[in-house]
Amino acid sequence: MPPYRTLALIDRACGDQDWRFADQPNAAHLERVARALADEYWSETAWLTGVVPDAAFRTVCAALERACPATELAIQLIFAADASVLSPALAPVPAGGAR
Numbered sequence: 001m002p003p004y005r006t007l008a009l010i011d012r013a014c015g016d017q018d019w020r021f022a023d024q025p026n027a028a029h030l031e032r033v034a035r036a037l038a039d040e041y042w043s044e045t046a047w048l049t050g051v052v053p054d055a056a057f058r059t060v061c062a063a064l065e066r067a068c069p070a071t072e073l074a075i076q077l078i079f080a081a082d083a084s085v086l087s088p089a090l091a092p093v094p095a096g097g098a099r
Contacts (some may be wrong), residue, residue: 003027006034010061013052024068033067034060 002008007022007030014020021030038046041056 004031004034006038007031007064009050010034010057010064013057014061021064021068026067026069030064030067034064037063 002022004022004027007020007027011017011020011022021027021034024030037060041059042052046052
């Protein structure tokens with residue numbers, strides 16, 4: 001059994017991705033948050049059937065994303081964004097440090 005069974009279930013449902021909730025430095029905290037949210041938003045049969053309504057699943061994932069360390073999530077969002085949309089403060093600094 002994985003150490004963070006709720007996070008492992010969510011990570012599996014999210015499919016192949018480089019970033020996983022169970023791998024975060026605060027995974028123990030995230031697991032507690034995920035269990036509380038699952039109790040609130042998912043039916044009791046979710047653990048037996050594996051069926052969770054999409055809106056309920058996305059609600060839990062969104063709350064977990066907000067509870068993740070900002071640095072890792074922010075880095076991924078910045079690199080995933082189109083460079084032309086980044087603010088000048090976040091734009092890559094050219095070699096030599098000049099902007």
